[in-house]
Amino acid sequence: MKKRIISLVVSILVLSNMLITASINALAEGVSNIETTVDGSRLIYEDYSRGTSTNSILRGEHLMTGDSIITKTGNGRIYTYGQTTADHDVDFVSVIVYVDRYHEDTGKWGQIDGRVKDARDTYFVISTKTLVVDRGYFYRVRCEHFAGNDDEEFYDETESFTDGIWIP
Template sequence: MNIKLNVKKGIGVLWIITLGFILFPLNVHAAERSEKLVKESLLTDLKEVEDTTYSLTRGNILNKGTAKCVNAGDGKVTAAGVVVAHQICDELYLTLSLDKYDESIKDWYTYKTWEVSEVNASMLLKSFDTEVDKGYYYRVRGVHSAEKGEIYESVETCTDGILIK
């Protein structure tokens, strides 16, 4: 009988603790960072950022697309992207746009764009280095596409912004 009483008491204590967390949740604060969300992208102090989007179509030809933005130093940015297909496709396409953040209008605009393609391939990887204006945030947006016969599939990516000092 003593054991049953202790089990009931234990369950009661657990119930009270659980109820306490529901009614009075703990406020846990992460370390403060100097990041700001602007039109889908955080303005960060990171040296490199990337975004990957997987195709949601089951039985598709396109697997994923990845865009990357890297502070290459000396006022240069590396914009990179990859298109990965599940099989060899007639053609893969990659469009990368380097966007610059304009504080005066609180929005991004296209600074530079590159378009490349590869025939009879299952992967396309390309990077571009470019000089940029220092003191601004930059991000990379990508359109990653695959075509095989009558099938055409595409995904979009968008990185966070990095500050080029």
């Protein structure tokens, strides 16, 4: 009889230990999968992020797509990329590329670099730049894309942005 009671107590202890371990592991996995999103960009620990214009209503008649890319290229260096593609040759096509750094104390993005690249009588424009940045922050690329003809009142426009990547 004593052996049965001891066996039952040991079985209950083993089973409860397994349940506690499983719930702690599930809680730890849930915490590590929590992502922070700021102004549409997730804060991630990847080496690369790409954003594409998604709102087809804003693109209009001439603008086909816009892309933005950010990549780690070394210690404290990032490669930034923005491009705009029209459906056909237009009078004007442009990309404005902004590089933003996330400020944890304010919870907002702050612009650290910006540039404009435009072209006439074509369907494509691209702008690239490698930057040396402060380490220990998240960075993203945000672009505004434009395409159109001079005889129209407004150019088609859209935007794209990457997730924020950590620069250690």
